[in-house]
Amino acid sequence: MTHHPSTGTHPRTPGPRSAGREFFTARTVADALAGFRPARRTTVEEVPLADALHRVPAAEVPAAAPLPGFARSTVDGYAVRAADTYGASEGLPSYLDLVGAVRMGAAPEVAVRPGAAVGMPTGGVLPEGADAVVMVEHTAETMPGTIEVTRPVAPGGGVVRADEDVAAGAPLVRGGRPLRAPDLGLLAAAGVTAVAAHARPRVVIVSTGDEVVPPDTAQLHPGQVRDATASALAGLVRDAGGDPVVAGIVSDEPGALEDRMRAVLPGADLVVVSAGSSVGARDETAGAVAALGEIWCHGLAIKPGKPTLLAECAGVPVVGLPGNPLSALVVFRLVGVPLVWRLAGCDTPPPEPSTSARLARDLPSAAGRLDVVQVVVRDGLAEPIFGPSALLSVLTRADGFLVVPEPATGLDAGVEVAVTLYR
Template sequence: MPGREFFQTQPVSQALAGFRPRRRTGTETVRREDALGRVPAEPIRSGAELPGFARSTVDGYAVRAADTYGAGDGLPAYLDLVGSLRMGTAADVEIRPGAAVQIPTGAAVPDSADAVVMVEHTQVTMPGVIEVTKSVAVGDGVVRPDEDVALGKELVPAGRPLRAQDLGLLAAAGVTRLVVCAKPRVAIISTGDELVPPETAELSPGEVRDATASALVGLVEQAGGVPVSYGIVPDDVDLLTKTLTAAVAECDLVVVSAGSSVGARDETTAAVEALGAPGVYCHGLAIKPGKPTLLAECSDVPVIGLPGNPLSALVVFRMVGLPVLRLVGGITSPAPEPSVVATMARPIASAAGRLDVVQVSLRDGLATPLFGHSALLSLLTSADGYVVIPEPATGLDAGTPVTVTMYR
């Protein structure tokens, strides 16, 4: 029957495991100050110990631990106060047996001391003498020279986007520049005779403003990519092939929205096949929404054909497109998505063998499913997150604990 849709669907997990495009971005050197969220191309190791000197962790007195053994409230130890230390200076005071030196938190501990007793466990009984009311063991109140980072230790791994705390550690180690993976350039192509730019003030009957492209730009930027807009292409296979050819030559990942349904308007598959080997990997995923999804590789560049409905397109791009984008961009250890555990407020039906992605609102620990046609973009804006019903399940009962992946 003409126009009838037919898919040889593939499970999402199988597609993600099997679709491994060879494309990887190159590398570039950036300043540490500009490296937040960037992906190290190689592990970065420390060229020195940190902190590099024995350091006090408390305000108190640097001592020889043996001089405090047995000290308590009823039988304090008395030590001679032979000086004080300041932050940022060398600990050049010699602590002989039976002596102590006043020291602030973070100051260097003299080599002749092996512990620091907290000021709360001391008092000055007379000028030049302190009373210690608690014994300390060797190493108490002291950070070793290599306790934070040993010489040659890995500071940050390759393949994990840098976080704020990672930049702090790199700064402490004196790293000023680092080699990172270049950000993937992601071509965004919209197709359809009915689409017009979002700036269109007045719509003619049948026209629709292109909403998907703007949302895809945001998702790509959030994932560390660089979106490259190729605009709207009408339903013309030759024109689409020309646009795809340019995108494959210029970008690291190509995303085409609409035109992937197997029917009268299926232009994307024909255009992708014209780009050469290896071509289409699969056409159809066992996912709802998003069944008419196309995955292909052309000249080592991955091409993703998304459904035309905005909700379906964005759900699929989150589930399938983002993992591919991260792979191309060198991310081997992606940051986990924020999530919370909630309870289903009502039952949800599902078909076994299909991954269902259900939009939910979250209130007082209850996840309430939001239902509607996949053309309704407002479902996504109303949702706080989504729940994934795995392929083997036939649904979820009300009261079932679920993990809600939150939208940022």
């Protein structure tokens, strides 16, 4: 089952919205996914088949010849004329002359004439004159050179046509969809050893904050925190087929983020600014982006992750994330990951694994926003996990997440919910 943020739950009746004043006007996640669609795409390059898993072909790849290319047996048995088996049964078998056998990897050296049969291995080339293969389980060799058939076979039974896998000129793979393992197998079967695919999007991750220090900092001073978000974001980027580039930590000094963004934009397909997108006095992302490009929105109707910024600077999309690690990762999974796939030429990201479960307890929510709730799934029950958005352990303990749609004021215990599972 595929999970979509606005479906898969049973909401309560919406209640009145809070009358409290908002810091900024928030757009819905659905609006962001539908409306923030930068035109940028990565360049196209020739990719060897061995490196093509999850890469996105720039166009469909047609078959130069039919596959498998010859009529072949799908069972061990005997190649026959189907008409010679009609009416055969255990009590009244058909008797056929065994006139030879087909060897694997070789063309047949014998044809099937009326009243005759040829021994067949699975995958062997169907000999001339035959139109079916009867399974060995439905035959017996009663005497040398003669077999009896105890069950009839229809024309085409036990056989794959020469073009049944793929017809000549038909697409082997489609453009715009990431290549999966079976796609690589089909391309190899057709003799395709490289494919024209979009380059992996280069995603530059910039961390901000005077309190943030590199992960290899041995001793923290009071108030300092190691940069955990950048490493986690890099993992999400790799999962989405991107190439993450961690560009270090920028101080809260005015102008520092704008300078760093000017430096990284020319080599980026996407810039992600970790922290700095909320409305505090120190938060620099909005100002830096406004100086370099155009802000599409500042604020999403989502919890956690409301102070998210989406923008474009010099043709490069920019995502500004909240400072709390949980909030940053939740919103990047919902909005940033589809953007990475889009940059790589894939407009519809591959669906994430999901499952159905029953909610273990009542789940309150506020109407007008999308609530993303981490859950543990055990024995068909989804148990919500709660904790401050600064705690990464909430995510590491979760098996997946569910969403409460914007109109709902909560979900009742016992309702069936769709849980998106973490790989």
